[in-house]
Amino acid sequence: MEPSRASSRARRRRVPSLYLALAAVTVVGGTAAGTVYVQERDAPLASVSSSSSPVVVAASEEASVEPVTLPTVDPEERLAEAMESVRVADGARVSVAVLDVGSGASAAYGEASFVTASIVKVDVLAALLLRAQDEGRALTSAEKAYATAMIERSDNDSASALWETVGRAEGLAAANERLGLTDTEGGDGMLWGLTRTTAADQLRLLGQAFGAESELSAASRAYLQGLMGKVVEDQRWGVSTVADGSACALKNGWLPRSTTGLWVINSVGRVTVDGREFLVAALSDGNATKEDGVALVEAAAKAAVSVFARE
Incomplete structure (x- = not known):
């Protein structure tokens, strides 16, 4: 069964705006506190400054990667x-x-x-x-x-x-x-x-x-x-x-x-x-x-x- 257009729009709205911003930037550094420094790529989205200066985007739980726990041997x-x-x-x-x-x-x-x-x-x-x-x-x-x-x-x-x-x-x-x-x-x-x-x-x-x-x-x-x-x-x-x-x-x-x-x-x-x-x-x-x-x-x-x- 095809999903309704309303439910598709709802799923699209739930995509965090941070992901859209990060899609147009490149990570260039970071700090011990967890702040990620990013720089524009070509054709930036409106939500990202078009200047050549680095912009700062706070890392969120949605953008984090879960640590991998290696198995331990007794x-x-x-x-x-x-x-x-x-x-x-x-x-x-x-x-x-x-x-x-x-x-x-x-x-x-x-x-x-x-x-x-x-x-x-x-x-x-x-x-x-x-x-x-x-x-x-x-x-x-x-x-x-x-x-x-x-x-x-x-x-x-x-x-x-x-x-x-x-x-x-x-x-x-x-x-x-x-x-x-x-x-x-x-x-x-x-x-x-x-x-x-x-x-x-x-x-x-x-x-x-x-x-x-x-x-x-x-x-x-x-x-x-x-x-x-x-x-x-x-x-x-x-x-x-x-x-x-x-x-x-x-x-x-x-x-x-x-x-x-x-x-x-x-x-x-x-x-x-x-x-x-x-x-x-x-x-x-x-x-x-x-x-x-x-x-x-x-x-x-x-x-x-x-x-x-x-x-």
């Missing part, structure tokens, strides 16, 4: 895709979590709980530093000696001494409540190496150790970071292999389980890649050999950092 989806290329042997498990310090974006792969082995030593030192802060004192010379050996050389006797000082599992739990760790449970008695944790919880601990918003004071954070930056050379594997040169601070853990002979291999720390800082926690178990586990956590750490480093 970092955890990216990480899951990146982990597809990581070879995990039959019977082994791996979990990894990463934080891009600059943007604050993070991602985690896997939610399982793992035995900590020696990475718990970072948590023990954090608990010790909190205790000293509460008591308004610096670490004693003996505590400093134990802390240095425990972190830099992964000395187990020193870890046992400080585990006792912080109150074993109960004391660690009290510290972790303040530090925001929700899925870490201390080992029974003196078995600090059998503490259980998740990659996400270890990322939270790293955030407390390296972030500005922390229960740990600036002096405590600097002390802990300094020790993690001086780990002996033969223990600088794991997340450190992702970093540029020696730009990393880390703590590794390794433990053959007596019941199975399979290895727990873990690595946590801060790395710098192309000038960008990342916090990474990679946990694994069920590894046939120590070397297999080291290769697994290194591959997981590399995959995790690639999620953000490629942006």
Whole structure:
């Protein structure tokens, strides 16, 4: 059916006069406030000045262009895709979590709980530093000696001494409540190496150790970071292999389980890649050999950092 002449005229009247004016002008500039500067073309309409001076037409909603929103990709989806290329042997498990310090974006792969082995030593030192802060004192010379050996050389006797000082599992739990760790449970008695944790919880601990918003004071954070930056050379594997040169601070853990002979291999720390800082926690178990586990956590750490480093 043909539309009536009246309705056609009505539609023509609804065309904004601004469109007719802009049809005869050329955009030549603009301002931050949104004003558009235009200049006449040949044969201007009556509504546009015929002088050679630029005229100003205020931009309106009718003349605006809607911004295009590009689809975003979930970092955890990216990480899951990146982990597809990581070879995990039959019977082994791996979990990894990463934080891009600059943007604050993070991602985690896997939610399982793992035995900590020696990475718990970072948590023990954090608990010790909190205790000293509460008591308004610096670490004693003996505590400093134990802390240095425990972190830099992964000395187990020193870890046992400080585990006792912080109150074993109960004391660690009290510290972790303040530090925001929700899925870490201390080992029974003196078995600090059998503490259980998740990659996400270890990322939270790293955030407390390296972030500005922390229960740990600036002096405590600097002390802990300094020790993690001086780990002996033969223990600088794991997340450190992702970093540029020696730009990393880390703590590794390794433990053959007596019941199975399979290895727990873990690595946590801060790395710098192309000038960008990342916090990474990679946990694994069920590894046939120590070397297999080291290769697994290194591959997981590399995959995790690639999620953000490629942006």
